[in-house]
Amino acid sequence: MDNYIVSARKYRPTTFQSVVGQKSLTTTLKNAIQNNKLAHAYLFCGPRGVGKTTCARIFAKTINCLNPRPDGEACNECESCQSFNENRSYNIYELDAASNNGVDEMRSLTEQVRIPPQIGRYKVYIIDEVHMLSNAAFNAFLKTLEEPPHHAIFILATTEKHKIIPTILSRCQIYDFSRISINDIVENLEHIAQSENVSCEKEALNMIAQKADGGMRDALSIFDQVVSFSEGNVTYQAVIENLNVLDYDYYFRLTETILAGNVPESLVIFNEILRKGFDGQQIVNGLADFFRDVMVCKDPQTIVLFEAGEAVKNKYLHWAQQCSNEFLYKALEWSNEADLNYRYSKNKRLLVELLLIRLCQFNHQSAPIDDKKKIKPVVLPATPTSTPTPTVNQEVPKAQVISKDNLRISINKKSLGNDSPEIPKTEVVPDTIQEERFLPEDLERAWCEYAENEEDTHLKYTVLNVVPRLQDDNRIQIAVFNPDQQKKLQEKASTIKSFLTQRLKNARIQLDILVTEDKKEYIPYGGRDIFEYMAEKNLAIVSLAKEFNLKLD
Numbered sequence: 001m002d003n004y005i006v007s008a009r010k011y012r013p014t015t016f017q018s019v020v021g022q023k024s025l026t027t028t029l030k031n032a033i034q035n036n037k038l039a040h041a042y043l044f045c046g047p048r049g050v051g052k053t054t055c056a057r058i059f060a061k062t063i064n065c066l067n068p069r070p071d072g073e074a075c076n077e078c079e080s081c082q083s084f085n086e087n088r089s090y091n092i093y094e095l096d097a098a099s100n101n102g103v104d105e106m107r108s109l110t111e112q113v114r115i116p117p118q119i120g121r122y123k124v125y126i127i128d129e130v131h132m133l134s135n136a137a138f139n140a141f142l143k144t145l146e147e148p149p150h151h152a153i154f155i156l157a158t159t160e161k162h163k164i165i166p167t168i169l170s171r172c173q174i175y176d177f178s179r180i181s182i183n184d185i186v187e188n189l190e191h192i193a194q195s196e197n198v199s200c201e202k203e204a205l206n207m208i209a210q211k212a213d214g215g216m217r218d219a220l221s222i223f224d225q226v227v228s229f230s231e232g233n234v235t236y237q238a239v240i241e242n243l244n245v246l247d248y249d250y251y252f253r254l255t256e257t258i259l260a261g262n263v264p265e266s267l268v269i270f271n272e273i274l275r276k277g278f279d280g281q282q283i284v285n286g287l288a289d290f291f292r293d294v295m296v297c298k299d300p301q302t303i304v305l306f307e308a309g310e311a312v313k314n315k316y317l318h319w320a321q322q323c324s325n326e327f328l329y330k331a332l333e334w335s336n337e338a339d340l341n342y343r344y345s346k347n348k349r350l351l352v353e354l355l356l357i358r359l360c361q362f363n364h365q366s367a368p369i370d371d372k373k374k375i376k377p378v379v380l381p382a383t384p385t386s387t388p389t390p391t392v393n394q395e396v397p398k399a400q401v402i403s404k405d406n407l408r409i410s411i412n413k414k415s416l417g418n419d420s421p422e423i424p425k426t427e428v429v430p431d432t433i434q435e436e437r438f439l440p441e442d443l444e445r446a447w448c449e450y451a452e453n454e455e456d457t458h459l460k461y462t463v464l465n466v467v468p469r470l471q472d473d474n475r476i477q478i479a480v481f482n483p484d485q486q487k488k489l490q491e492k493a494s495t496i497k498s499f500l501t502q503r504l505k506n507a508r509i510q511l512d513i514l515v516t517e518d519k520k521e522y523i524p525y526g527g528r529d530i531f532e533y534m535a536e537k538n539l540a541i542v543s544l545a546k547e548f549n550l551k552l553d
Ligand SMILES: [Zn+2]
Pocket: 064, 065, 066, 067, 068, 074, 075, 076, 077, 078, 079, 080, 081, 082
């Protein structure tokens, strides 16, 4: 343990055979070398840390090997191989385009390319992150790529293939590296742990592999971190502590209470998780991932989409039997919704709690759902502050008109599959007009709350992007950025108004939706609008449009 070398370096593969998780690709490369069918330029694409540079180096070494083995691998013994393995070969040249992306670097490279190798047959130029090259550098390089000297081979590597210009793409043989599967990563980590005499729990390695998201390099660096943190005893507990991952046991517990419809218990567990230092969004996303994994475990066709070791898989299979598809689809939809709303929510804790309550209620009601559907309106646990009906309205104290129960009603209606309107809507049409005073903060809160409930995403962001301004006579001024937004909002104005009326307990609210006068804030929208906006900045646009006879829709 004392002189522990970082695994990524120590265990870097030195043969095609030992590259993890890219079998078909390495076989193709090996065959090309054996059959002497080498191209002058290769493009290696794929996510970070999956072996692109490693393969490029092995490739360079193998084509220069003096005694290649019958199976197409380098001998790792000859002078050339040794110089490669000791990083002193002159036949390999690596350029990191992320930091050397200028035309000067490229010129000095293209000059070097002309000089043939002293020993060995090929000089290999590896350009990493090639998409980062500047345009000028790209052009300088293109000439060399078009007429490369016989001894030069280029290996371009990129994580972003779509950024490579077609003139380069068409001159390269393209190899797509894939993410490495969890099983492959775990297997490799097990092998390393054995050679390093590190004891490991399988679930721990599984969690590391999951976190590495298909990249071997990341997996190795996490592994190293946990090894030193846990002093050579890599347990599941050590991994989740080190990575700040939520123990999936919590998801099992939450699901159990949700399936039992036990709201209080689910809130208590949620609180427990918060106190461990996790934030609400992590929990929402974790739950969503969990439900997704359970869902794919339900069907033999999709179970391949769940990558995990046997022990973990069995646990998920258990939950797959417990959860109905109907529940899982809803759970996914709602957690996704909560995730989207999270950023804008003023009361993030309540947002997650509402999600849990919804989930609990879904299961509580799903069994006798048909019976309940007949009894309309939705049955609620009778509480002293139950919903007022319009007829008894006068007797109901104002403060109770918009109680949390109303909110719960709308949730209930939804979970029963009724087509209730998207916004919690109470049928309060008071005879005595409510007119409570409210503050700009109250208005802003109600405004955001409306946005959170708005199902039209386009409209939702419009609403979130404007700040309602309260005038002194209960008028609310809403300054939007363009006529299109104005129209959209006006169409929804009555819904918004009745929502605000309920939330702010004030029936005298008026909405003024106008387009902002402030040109700085103005955002052009739609073809004609953008055109006029641009024309205002630069008249040449108008002549351009005339010249080419361009028409606007
Ligand atoms: Zn050799």
